[in-house]
Amino acid sequence: MSTPAGxxxxxxxxTLFYRHGIRAVGVDLIAETAGTTKKTLYDxxxxxxxxxxxxxxxxxxxxxxxLHEHLHGRPxxxxxxxxALWLREQDRGCAFVNAYAEIGGTGHPAEPVIRAEKEWMRxxxxxxxxxxxxxxxxxxxxxxxxxxxxxxxxxxxxxxAPARAKASALAVLYPPADEQGERGQQHQHDHSLAER
Amino acid sequence: MSTPAGxxxxxxxxTLFYRHGIRAVGVDLIAETAGTTKKTLYDxxxxxxxxxxxxxxxxxxxxxxxLHEHLHGRPxxxxxxxxALWLREQDRGCAFVNAYAEIGGTGHPAEPVIRAEKEWMRxxxxxxxxxxxxxxxxxxxxxxxxxxxxxxxxxxxxxxAPARAKASALAVLYPPADEQGERGQQHQHDHSLAER
DNA sequence: AAGTAACCATACCGGTCGGTATACTCGCAG
DNA sequence: CTGCGAGTATACCGACCGGTATGGTTACTT
Numbered sequence: 001m002s003t004p005a006g007x008x009x010x011x012x013x014x015t016l017f018y019r020h021g022i023r024a025v026g027v028d029l030i031a032e033t034a035g036t037t038k039k040t041l042y043d044x045x046x047x048x049x050x051x052x053x054x055x056x057x058x059x060x061x062x063x064x065x066x067l068h069e070h071l072h073g074r075p076x077x078x079x080x081x082x083x084a085l086w087l088r089e090q091d092r093g094c095a096f097v098n099a100y101a102e103i104g105g106t107g108h109p110a111e112p113v114i115r116a117e118k119e120w121m122r123x124x125x126x127x128x129x130x131x132x133x134x135x136x137x138x139x140x141x142x143x144x145x146x147x148x149x150x151x152x153x154x155x156x157x158x159x160x161a162p163a164r165a166k167a168s169a170l171a172v173l174y175p176p177a178d179e180q181g182e183r184g185q186q187h188q189h190d191h192s193l194a195e196r
Numbered sequence: 197m198s199t200p201a202g203x204x205x206x207x208x209x210x211t212l213f214y215r216h217g218i219r220a221v222g223v224d225l226i227a228e229t230a231g232t233t234k235k236t237l238y239d240x241x242x243x244x245x246x247x248x249x250x251x252x253x254x255x256x257x258x259x260x261x262x263l264h265e266h267l268h269g270r271p272x273x274x275x276x277x278x279x280a281l282w283l284r285e286q287d288r289g290c291a292f293v294n295a296y297a298e299i300g301g302t303g304h305p306a307e308p309v310i311r312a313e314k315e316w317m318r319x320x321x322x323x324x325x326x327x328x329x330x331x332x333x334x335x336x337x338x339x340x341x342x343x344x345x346x347x348x349x350x351x352x353x354x355x356x357a358p359a360r361a362k363a364s365a366l367a368v369l370y371p372p373a374d375e376q377g378e379r380g381q382q383h384q385h386d387h388s389l390a391e392r
Numbered sequence: 393a394a395g396t397a398a399c400c401a402t403a404c405c406g407g408t409c410g411g412t413a414t415a416c417t418c419g420c421a422g
Numbered sequence: 423c424t425g426c427g428a429g430t431a432t433a434c435c436g437a438c439c440g441g442t443a444t445g446g447t448t449a450c451t452t
Contacts, residue, residue, distance in 0.1 A: 144345060148340030224440090
């Protein structure tokens with residue numbers, strides 16, 4: 001936690017950074033939106049870069065909470081239903097991918113935060129898959145499908161990407177029992193997440 | 197094609213936009229890097245936004261050429277070897293995803309270029325998969341894995357992501373013949389792309 | 393010979409960038 | 423009652439932003 005004015009600044013910065021991007025948002029606008037001053041911003045955080053790193057750190061917590069709350073007690077493939085739900089409000093996609101697009105490779109203090117988030121998600125999915133009796137490679141595949149679905153739902157403009165990713169995930173988790181080739185998403189298992 | 201000075205401007209803009217991002221690069225720097233002037237830039241392209249759109253349009257062509265050249269005559273799963281090769285030089289990841297992170301949802305003239313690229317890639321993979329006897333859903337799965345691998349190789353900092361994606365792709369393309377669960381990437385088929 | 397497309401050079405515009413400086417007010421703990 | 427952390431308000435800094443204006447120089451066409 002931070003001071004009251006500090007929290008208002010983080011909240012304003014988070015909204016603005018996510019919606020418009022990092023470079024597109026100036027510190028003047030952040031301070032004004034938060035109803036405070038640039039002086040306070042620099043007293044609390046020292047630099048815009050530090051505020052950016054904090055924005056992403058806060059965001060990891062929010063996503064993990066959302067994920068745990070909605071995936072609790074459900075099979076791992078329902079991840080994609082949770083993602084679809086998340087993207088309905090977070091329509092600018094993955095904040096970490098977006099941030100990396102702007103600051104990647106510059107030595108920015110937020111870079112390790114981005115890598116850590118991706119690593120955490122990989123480990124989470126490997127663990128969850130393992131609990132259901134699947135090898136590490138299956139968790140990795142789920143992670144790849146998850147990132148792909150996020151990108152295609154936003155930059156790709158395909159709102160059904162998470163649903164398609166779920167279908168692909170089911171094919172990986174429960175491979176068809178016959179020998180080869182010709183068929184597709186024939187088994188539907190209906191593990192689908194109830195609309196809440 | 198454009199005039200000589202126009203081409204120099206596009207080349208300079210492409211390098212700079214890809215390396216540092218769109219907002220991070222000013223028109224003054226582009227003109228100076230190209231060894232020409234801002235006047236010429238505006239005479240040729242009219243606005244920075246138009247130059248951004250052109251940058252992405254050019255980039256689609258370069259990637260498609262690279263893809264066709266390296267994937268020619270090889271099975272579709274070798275896509276991931278081609279991607280690894282591409283990312284060895286294009287280490288800032290997908291230019292379209294990065295651009296969308298900066299301009300997405302703003303009505304920028306480059307937005308349709310981004311969506312078109314993702315759609316083209318989807319159609320390409322669906323076609324290629326179909327040629328090998330696989331249903332549309334398999335091509336879609338390959339597309340998701342491809343986007344996921346690109347993100348995880350760059351923002352995720354995992355240079356082996358394309359290789360992992362290939363293993364996942366093989367599991368989708370050639371599902372294991374037994375009933376369920378417990379095993380992973382047991383068949384390796386060795387369709388791997390010869391190092392060139 | 394006149395016109396024109398392409399180009400270079402330079403200066404300018406209002407606005408915003410990240411960051412700093414100065415000065416003042418409040419509430420609270422020693 | 424004094425000192426200090428937290429806050430507000432405002433002004434300032436040099437640098438850069440996207441975009442425009444003016445003017446002059448080639449080279450090729452009609």
